[in-house]
Amino acid sequence: MTRYVVYLRLSKARKGEAGLGIEAQQRDVDLFLATYAHNPEVLATFTEVQSGADDDRPELAKALALVRSTPNAELLVAKLDRLSRRVSFIAKLLEDKRVTVRVACMPNADAFQLHIYAALAEQERIFISKRTIAALAVAKSRGKALGGIRPHTERRNEALKAQADARALKCITVIGPMRDSGKTLAEIASALTVMNIPTARGGKWSPTTVADILRRAA
Known part of the structure; x- marks a missing residue:
């Protein structure tokens, strides 16, 4: 019990x-x-x-x-x-x-995995906060010249990009060391799935999604 x-x-x-x-x-x-x-x-x-x-x-x-x-x-x-x-x-x-x-x-997460999740979550919060503020400032400045409904669209697109970049920064701290050690994209995807780390859409990892994270982080 x-x-x-x-x-x-x-x-x-x-x-x-x-x-x-x-x-x-x-x-x-x-x-x-x-x-x-x-x-x-x-x-x-x-x-x-x-x-x-x-x-x-x-x-x-x-x-x-x-x-x-x-x-x-x-x-x-x-x-x-x-x-x-x-x-x-x-x-x-x-x-x-x-x-x-x-x-x-x-x-099924052990103490080591929980520590990784905590570190990634903290990094993501800090990055999203800074990146979103910067993105909205850029969108606002562009909106003054564009007019119409474009400012809203710009803000939305910038916010979505900020979230995707933040996600990449969050995951690269786990993916980067594995890639540097010589692991293939498929091996990394398998490891992330075993660790129960979800993708941005909540699905399973694939070599393509791992490559996208590496591209964004770079």
Whole structure:
């Protein structure tokens, strides 16, 4: 039997959507317990409305204290960013021998893979923020000369390109070292699929999608 301490979190900025956000997380947790957990026991569920960038969260502290004091207990979150948006915080927690972290939407991920996901997610957030601001500024300046509905189209196209470039930057930290070590595109695609890293559209990796990431990152 494995015991689980469930932690659900909603950002302050989305407090008005608490019902939808928490319900969605609970669905992921319930799906994990029903599909991947063997004879599970839920010890408690802690819910918090606070930014994931904050390390000092009372409800999370309570959840971790319960995990540390209970044999065979694991901390269960719906998604990794519900635990924290700071890779340093997640890395420190993964190094804690008294805590086992389980992510419902990544049921087979080990501590090493979770660390990689955390690092990639943080890089993506930083890049998207900077790139989107720059892209919108360029679109706005072009829109003044073009007029009509073109500014909206320019902003949308720039935003989509920014997202694609951010995705490439996120993935290249994993793909780059494998490519440098001599792995073929097919071998890299297979490894990414085994690691449960989704493509931009949520599908499986292929040599073509790996090549596209390498091209964009270059």
